[in-house]
Amino acid sequence: MAARTDTQFETSVSPGLLPLPPAFDWAARAFIRHPTFGMTSHKPLFSSPDWRRRALLGALAAAPALPAWAQFRVEVSGVGLRQLPIALPVFRGEDGAPQKISAIVRADLERSGQFRVVDSGSDAMDETTRPDMAVWRQRSADSLAGGSIARLGDGRFDVRFRLWDVVRNQDLGGQGYVVPQADLRLAAHKIADYIYEKLTGEKGIFSTRLAYVTKGGSRYTLWVADSDGENAQAALSSPESIISPTWSPNGAQLAYVSFEARKPVIYVHDVATGRRRLLANFKGSNSAPAWSPDGRSLAVTLSRDGGSQLYLISAGGGEPRRLTQSPSIDTEPVFSPDGASIYFVSDRGGAPQIYRMPAGGGAAQRVTFSGGYNVSPAISPDGRYLAYVSRTGGYKLHVMELASGSVAAVTDTAEDENPSFAPNSRLIVYATRQGGRDVLMTTTLDGKIKARLAGQGGDIREPSWGPFQR
Amino acid sequence: MIKRVLMVAALAVVLAGCGSNVKLDEPPAGSGATGTTNGAGAGTQGAGQSTVTQVQAGTPGADAQGPVGVGRVILFDFDSFTVKPEYQGLIDQHARFLQANRGRSVSLEGNTDERGSREYNLALGQKRAEAVRRALTLVGASDAQIEAVSFGEEKPAVAGSSEEAYSQNRRVELRYR
Numbered sequence: 267m268a269a270r271t272d273t274q275f276e277t278s279v280s281p282g283l284l285p286l287p288p289a290f291d292w293a294a295r296a297f298i299r300h301p302t303f304g305m306t307s308h309k310p311l312f313s314s315p316d317w318r319r320r321a322l323l324g325a326l327a328a329a330p331a332l333p334a335w336a337q338f339r340v341e342v343s344g345v346g347l348r349q350l351p352i353a354l355p356v357f358r359g360e361d362g363a364p365q366k367i368s369a370i371v372r373a374d375l376e377r378s379g380q381f382r383v384v385d386s387g388s389d390a391m392d393e394t395t396r397p398d399m400a401v402w403r404q405r406s407a408d409s410l411a412g413g414s415i416a417r418l419g420d421g422r423f424d425v426r427f428r429l430w431d432v433v434r435n436q437d438l439g440g441q442g443y444v445v446p447q448a449d450l451r452l453a454a455h456k457i458a459d460y461i462y463e464k465l466t467g468e469k470g471i472f473s474t475r476l477a478y479v480t481k482g483g484s485r486y487t488l489w490v491a492d493s494d495g496e497n498a499q500a501a502l503s504s505p506e507s508i509i510s511p512t513w514s515p516n517g518a519q520l521a522y523v524s525f526e527a528r529k530p531v532i533y534v535h536d537v538a539t540g541r542r543r544l545l546a547n548f549k550g551s552n553s554a555p556a557w558s559p560d561g562r563s564l565a566v567t568l569s570r571d572g573g574s575q576l577y578l579i580s581a582g583g584g585e586p587r588r589l590t591q592s593p594s595i596d597t598e599p600v601f602s603p604d605g606a607s608i609y610f611v612s613d614r615g616g617a618p619q620i621y622r623m624p625a626g627g628g629a630a631q632r633v634t635f636s637g638g639y640n641v642s643p644a645i646s647p648d649g650r651y652l653a654y655v656s657r658t659g660g661y662k663l664h665v666m667e668l669a670s671g672s673v674a675a676v677t678d679t680a681e682d683e684n685p686s687f688a689p690n691s692r693l694i695v696y697a698t699r700q701g702g703r704d705v706l707m708t709t710t711l712d713g714k715i716k717a718r719l720a721g722q723g724g725d726i727r728e729p730s731w732g733p734f735q736r
Numbered sequence: 737m738i739k740r741v742l743m744v745a746a747l748a749v750v751l752a753g754c755g756s757n758v759k760l761d762e763p764p765a766g767s768g769a770t771g772t773t774n775g776a777g778a779g780t781q782g783a784g785q786s787t788v789t790q791v792q793a794g795t796p797g798a799d800a801q802g803p804v805g806v807g808r809v810i811l812f813d814f815d816s817f818t819v820k821p822e823y824q825g826l827i828d829q830h831a832r833f834l835q836a837n838r839g840r841s842v843s844l845e846g847n848t849d850e851r852g853s854r855e856y857n858l859a860l861g862q863k864r865a866e867a868v869r870r871a872l873t874l875v876g877a878s879d880a881q882i883e884a885v886s887f888g889e890e891k892p893a894v895a896g897s898s899e900e901a902y903s904q905n906r907r908v909e910l911r912y913r
Contacts, residue, residue, distance in 0.1 A: 449784035490788045497786065504793035507890035509854050523858075526793040528911070529843065529885035530858060540789030551862050551886045554855045567859065569884065572866055574859035595859040611856060618856055641853040655853060683853065728854070 349382040350465055353407035357427070358392035358414040365450040367415055367425060367457070373494060374458035374472040377708060378693070379715025393428035393440050402432045411461055422446050425453040429461055438464050451497050471688040475732040476695060477511040477520055478706060481725040488522060490537050495706060495719030501537050510554055513732040514561050521545065521555035521564060532566055534581065545583055556599045565589065565599035565608055576610060589627040600643050601625065609633065609643045609652065620654055636673065642684055646691040651711060653685040653694050663696050665711050676713030686731045695719070697727040802842065802912035803833035810868055812906040817863045819871045830910060831877040838881070844868045845909045846886040849902035854888055861886030868908045
């Protein structure tokens, strides 16, 4: 596949396809290059025109479309109060590229609930185009993003884009990324993040990652996927169940509970290398890992002293320190973002409710009061909201504003499980059943915009939303 | 500086194949300290920072022989964590077997039905396993031979979402090692 595409590039280049030179003075633009996203060099990308690339672009646009790209299965429901209309024409060169960049960007922005993508017509454009804003205003777009993708001689791809404010006729800047094929979707998500941040003023979460678990036949698989559920890669495959995956604050590791030893034990697993370490394998059950915000320790549930109680254990392993001393069940700990408190589930009052205590242990205060079964707490990274599952004629995702204590059910499904906040606190991912299928959904905190995520078919559960990428 | 190193590493492996499989030696066994169980393969191959390396977990060992002709499953009522009197004979026989075979040990695997949170169900299954552990030690079995663990809702005996399936899944299984 890659070889064939390469051949097309090489053989299709002809001088007749050379486009016009860039209309702008590129050296003066705020174009910033991110060769691998890890590094920012503040050197203008187009300090000199790259004619060879222009030629490749032209060739790409002329090449016949390749078949069988993965179809997007993002289904958005609900309507936001205010959605920004944006035009996202197909990127130049996209038809011959391994990923449809503009389609990924479009799905990202739509899933956020804050954008409405308007018809772009059939005009070809890219980041070098000087758009006629009158035309785009007529299509009722408030903003416009165009770009290009080109394969480089070394096999990597050069992805570039530019964003315009149509209403104010203003250039909002752009970016370029040179990436291996495996990171093309990441480049698309970075573009969506850029657009989202420029137009909403808040950081985008599209380039973050999700972890989740599927059961297929008798096999359990822990997956790491893009924030849209696509591009899933297996991190662990096991004949026994895997539950409670949770990302380390630096986004490099997952802690999870594995039953592969015929009992629940906790691993810490570096997803890039596959190296993993047994964190807790004490007598009895070991479960419910929760990272402290500084990544140095984890709160866990152990039954080593009889009964499920909370302990704190160093991320490097070692002897755990007991945090709760109760004759009841204490489990599902989660740190507040400032690291000062731990929220957890306890049945000390006779039924499972959510409590809060100091992170070092001590007196606990009850947090949930309505309903007889409130479990699986998650705290938004901004510290303002508590998401949890409440049994109220079915198991439903609820969101509490912590300052006021006001609570709202945000779904109309009845088997919601395991909420996890996006790092910008604007979306929650959770598992549920919809139409007889296990699915992962995202919802805005007010429940108005929901999207079913793509991903592996079959039994899908236990989502965990990773942090902002470095 | 670290970013620069990462960048160079990422560029160096651009055309290398996708994730390599790392084989685990053995699943963790026994209890106690933490440690490294998998060092095989540094996993430096892969293209780009999105790449994930897959690990295959091993298969747990088979069930060992316990007392012959004695039941190994104790069922519980809904929302109950009490060993019913009808199981006292079964408990006595297992306790006697453990007393007579000090080198043997048994795992008590608590289970729940599928309703509710997986982690909370894990804790409920643990509560059932602890109840059986107390019943065994009460009639003379040594705590050192017993490990109470939980599968929560992860290993139902009967598939399905009926009350009949649920009643078979609220259980503790005794598994000898």
